Amino acid sequence: MSDFSHWNKEGRPKMVDISHKEETKRTALAQSTVSISEELYEKIQKGGIKKGDPLQVAQVAGIMAAKNTPDLIPMCHTILLQGTDFTFEYQQTEQGYDLLITAEVTCKGNTGVEMEALTAVSVAALTFYDMCKAVDKSMIIKETHLVEKKGGKSGDFYHPNRS
Amino acid sequence: MSDFSHWNKEGRPKMVDISHKEETKRTALAQSTVSISEELYEKIQKGGIKKGDPLQVAQVAGIMAAKNTPDLIPMCHTILLQGTDFTFEYQQTEQGYDLLITAEVTCKGNTGVEMEALTAVSVAALTFYDMCKAVDKSMIIKETHLVEKKGGKSGDFYHPNRS
Amino acid sequence: MSDFSHWNKEGRPKMVDISHKEETKRTALAQSTVSISEELYEKIQKGGIKKGDPLQVAQVAGIMAAKNTPDLIPMCHTILLQGTDFTFEYQQTEQGYDLLITAEVTCKGNTGVEMEALTAVSVAALTFYDMCKAVDKSMIIKETHLVEKKGGKSGDFYHPNRS
Amino acid sequence: MSDFSHWNKEGRPKMVDISHKEETKRTALAQSTVSISEELYEKIQKGGIKKGDPLQVAQVAGIMAAKNTPDLIPMCHTILLQGTDFTFEYQQTEQGYDLLITAEVTCKGNTGVEMEALTAVSVAALTFYDMCKAVDKSMIIKETHLVEKKGGKSGDFYHPNRS
Amino acid sequence: MSDFSHWNKEGRPKMVDISHKEETKRTALAQSTVSISEELYEKIQKGGIKKGDPLQVAQVAGIMAAKNTPDLIPMCHTILLQGTDFTFEYQQTEQGYDLLITAEVTCKGNTGVEMEALTAVSVAALTFYDMCKAVDKSMIIKETHLVEKKGGKSGDFYHPNRS
Amino acid sequence: MSDFSHWNKEGRPKMVDISHKEETKRTALAQSTVSISEELYEKIQKGGIKKGDPLQVAQVAGIMAAKNTPDLIPMCHTILLQGTDFTFEYQQTEQGYDLLITAEVTCKGNTGVEMEALTAVSVAALTFYDMCKAVDKSMIIKETHLVEKKGGKSGDFYHPNRS
Incomplete structure (x- = not known):
């Protein structure tokens, strides 16, 4: 198990120096799952035809946030x-639906993404x-984690929960 | 169940007009839980004495993000x-520890927080x-949800999962 | 014709003091017209069915920019x-199509929007x-202007070019 | 005519992967023309002596926006x-004056500017x-377009309207 | 002497709740002094005629920073x-010149500026x-302090060093 | 003494072209000194044990600002x-204490930091x-300057006041 890398000698956080790290291609894949009710799912599907798609706005916001x-x-x-x-994928569950949100980010740099x-x-x-909370405020973002990362000296990483 | 409020007649998202809504005191409480290994927990506890506390940085970042x-x-x-x-609270679990992160936000405005x-x-x-990923990349942010909100026309809300 | 209001006595720009101005409801309507080729228009229309709609991204970006x-x-x-x-509207022209982009912004404040x-x-x-430039870089944003504004001491304004 | 490059297979916008593109010197030149009345032009010219120059603020804002x-x-x-x-240039027209605003941006990168x-x-x-609207709100930003771009695999581009 | 107001019970910083504070007019005046060499001062004065004025850019940057x-x-x-x-004022000193930079900020709000x-x-x-560092990197920002504040429950404040 | 580098031929500020400059490792060290009263110093020291440390927040804010x-x-x-x-260091003075704040920034780029x-x-x-102003508003940020810079064509720089 490696040491913490964000603290300086005085016990305060620092932005670690990455100048010695090699500039290589790096990718990272992360996933977040939103648990929603069947009613909301159906409302989105119907609304989707007539009105538009909350995933459009979520995707734009996610890219800007990256x-x-x-x-x-x-x-x-x-x-x-x-x-x-x-990528976005709905999966039926016992309580309703899970929306799986997966993002892949790529860079060429001295540190990972x-x-x-x-x-x-x-x-x-x-x-x-936010787009759906007028319909249902009890949605749960039930799992957010790093799925995998590639590139860089510390090597590739694959999450134990990776489906 | 209410209608979606973020789409206009052409099926595109809009920032809804809130000018008719009353300016009142509003609060919201949200919680996110990070699941960590026992090894990481113990490293933080020891490190905490000598080096500092990742919660300090998390709290500053969270306030700026709000x-x-x-x-x-x-x-x-x-x-x-x-x-x-x-507020931050560590709870022991079967697999290690859960860090419960709770934030309360207050405003006086035409829409909720x-x-x-x-x-x-x-x-x-x-x-x-980010502060701990050099030690363990397999942490999971396992549940993020709105705990309660108060104020505003739509009334108070308490999440069914509220502990 | 009023005086310039953004310069101080030393000839430098200032953020003018609006504390004496009344807090009232104010709206503003602005329009921008993008002139595109017939080929691009048709590509968007076809693409629109299969792929999505550049106006979705334009609308999200415009709201965030506001x-x-x-x-x-x-x-x-x-x-x-x-x-x-x-609102977005395509109009056929002699050279191709005009995309009319109109935004309405509302506030309650001491100064206009x-x-x-x-x-x-x-x-x-x-x-x-940006969404379409891989197809055609010669698009022209051919007219951007304030269509009308309402509210505030200086009174309502309607642009002479208002259609 | 090339294909749209901003949509993924699910029909949503993506930030396209540019990792295969070469890092080269790239420049772009764009122009925007603001049409103003003779009265405003003269007020600026006189004001310029006593008070300062809206182009100073426009240039700083434009550089920060880039x-x-x-x-x-x-x-x-x-x-x-x-x-x-x-560069800024005033040109007399039949209705008043045109302010030609031209910006040149340079980078060394994998994609253009x-x-x-x-x-x-x-x-x-x-x-x-904004600096002049207290004097005249009917100004029109009458043409914004890319004048030329250099560098990159897709080759140089010169707008047909380039003067 | 009052208590610190930015820490919560767990010893971490919080954004203090100001909802009980009255919304009143508040102003604050602050000053920063930059000590420069005579050579730089004279270069600015001459340059000022031919080229422009670093104070223009400083003022725009300062307003945006506020x-x-x-x-x-x-x-x-x-x-x-x-x-x-x-306001900007140059004063001759034994070693060269002092540039006094003073800003006044006004708001109507629950907390001061x-x-x-x-x-x-x-x-x-x-x-x-930044504008002058190509000429002289040894400039010193030799004193920055709050000159006075007005409004709010804690009353007016005048700095002992106020000239 | 070099020429100003931020003005173009029309006398307005520009972002200078650095494409001809070499990409090298560059570092810069700057320092700011805050003069505080003995009462505040002691309050921080005591508070530090029970409550936390304003330097934690200052360090996070400083890194984000860089x-x-x-x-x-x-x-x-x-x-x-x-x-x-x-690094942070308190030094006793005749009037109270000086807090010396020093930051070191590193990059590999075409221009300095x-x-x-x-x-x-x-x-x-x-x-x-900000963290301490509820206790004492008369603190003075009494000297901010570049201590040294290394790398780049213009060579290394050491401030005459460097301790």
Whole structure:
């Protein structure tokens, strides 16, 4: 188990120096799952035809949030993202439906894009909540985690929960 | 069940007009839970003495994020927040520990602060992840939801999962 | 003809004091027209069925830009917008098609929302350009202007070009 | 005519992956024209001597906006701009004067700076409008377009309207 | 001497609740002094005639920074500023010149604008430094302080150093 | 003594073209000193044990501000910072205590990080002021300057006041 890397000698957080790290291609995949009621799911499906799709707004918000990660997460480095995309999938559950939000972020840089991918799916999930909260405020964002990351000295990572 | 409120007649999202809504005191309480391993928990506790506390950074990031909510969530109105605070609590579980992050946001305005509270806990959880990810990347933000909201015409709301 | 209001005695720009102005309901309507080729128009129409609609992204970007106006226009006051919406309309012309982008912005405040409405349509037009520029870079944003404003001491304004 | 590049397979907008594109020097030149009355022109000229110059503020706002382009245009990549400059020119017309605002933006990157140049002139034009709107609200931003771009695989581009 | 107001019971910083505070007119005046060499001063004066004035850019940057204060200072509330203006004054000293930068900020709100005024003069001073640093990097921002504040329950404040 | 580099031929400020400058490792060290009363110092020391530490918040704010420098200082280029850290030191003086805030910023880029380091210490000093102003509003940020910079064609720089 590695050491914490964000604290300086005085016990305060620092933005760690990454100048010794190699500039390589790096990708990260994160996922967030929103649990919704059957009623809301059906309302979205019907509304989708007539009105539009909350996933459109969630995707735009998530992509913008990926770019804004260093403004939100204090110790994150600014990174030039090279690509960001989402997939959305509804799965029926016992209580209703799960919306699986997955984002993939790519960069060529000195440090990884895990936080960018996690921020992207979190803000997409929050935006979905905002778009639908007039119908149902009890939605739960029930699991957000890093699915995998590739590139960089610490090697590839695959989450134990990866489906 | 109410109608969706974010779409206009052409089927595109709008920022809904809130000029008819009354300016009242409104509060919202949201919670996010991060599931961590026992090893990470113990490292934080020990590290906490010598080095500092990731919750400090998470709290600062969460408060700043609450203020930035309208920059992140496209259809959110800008609201003048009157107060924002957090509580953090570790609870032992079968697999390790749960960190419960709770934020309370207060405003006097024409619309509620649910999204501000949810954004605050989400960004605090992401920041906690960032501060500790050098030790363990498999942490899961396992549940984010609105706990309660008060004020406004639609009345008070208490989440069924509220502990 | 009124005096310039943005310069101080030393000849430098200031954010004018609006504390003496009354807090009233104010609205502003602005329009921007993008001139596109027939080929692009048809590609959008076909693409629209299979792929989605650049106007969705333009509308989200325009609404977020309306909120960000004081970060873009140096002497603009921060205002709490109460509503923002768009209409889009294609009109056939001799050279191809005109896309008319109209935004209406509402607030209750001490100063008007003309700049918010103009910024909203400008950023929506730029976003439309960005979404389609892989197909045609010669699009022209051929007219952006304030259509009307209501509320405030200086009275209502209707642009001579208002259709 | 190329295909749209901003939509994914699910029909939603993505930030396209530019990791395969070469890092080269790229420049873009954009122009926006503001049509103003003779009275306003003369007021600016006189005021210019005693008070200052709205073009100063427009130029500062335009340069800051060029840097903020990825925060405004959802699918734009963050790019490290290497230089941004403006020229302003008044031309007499039959109805009054035209202010020609031209911005040149330079970078070394994997993708072009067309949107940065277009955003720079658009925000400069809006800022000019804001500085002068107390005198005349009927100004028209009558043409905004990309004049030329250089560098990158798709080759150089010169707008047909380029003077 | 009052108690610290930014820490919660758990020892972490919070955004204090201001909902009980009265909404009144509040002003704050802050000053920053930049010490420069005689050579730089003379270069600015000559340059000023031919080229322009670094104070123009400093003033625009300072006004924009006043509006951005809650994005910079973590525990600051978002406040709707009603006016912001600057005065600049050069004073000859034994070693060269002092540039006195003074900003006055006005609002009607539940909390004061001391931080907005201090941020405004600090960013104006930094911008002046940036504009002139190619000539002289050894400039010193030698004193930044709150000169006076008015309005609010804690009463008016006048700094002992107020000239 | 070099020429000013931020003005174009028309006498307006520009973002200078740095495309000809070499991409090298660059560091900058800046310092800001806050003069506080003995009473405040002792209150912080006592409070520090029970409540927490204003330097924690100041450090987080300073690191975030270093990243935001191009949004604050109009003519600054966006640079990818590779590391940012702070040291804080209290020194007893005749009137009370001096808090020395020092920031070191590192990058690999075409231009230096002097403004990033100066912005970091300025915002850290302002944040410290904000955290403590309920106790004492007469604190003075008494000296902010560049201590040293390394890397880049213009060579290394050491401030004459460097202790």
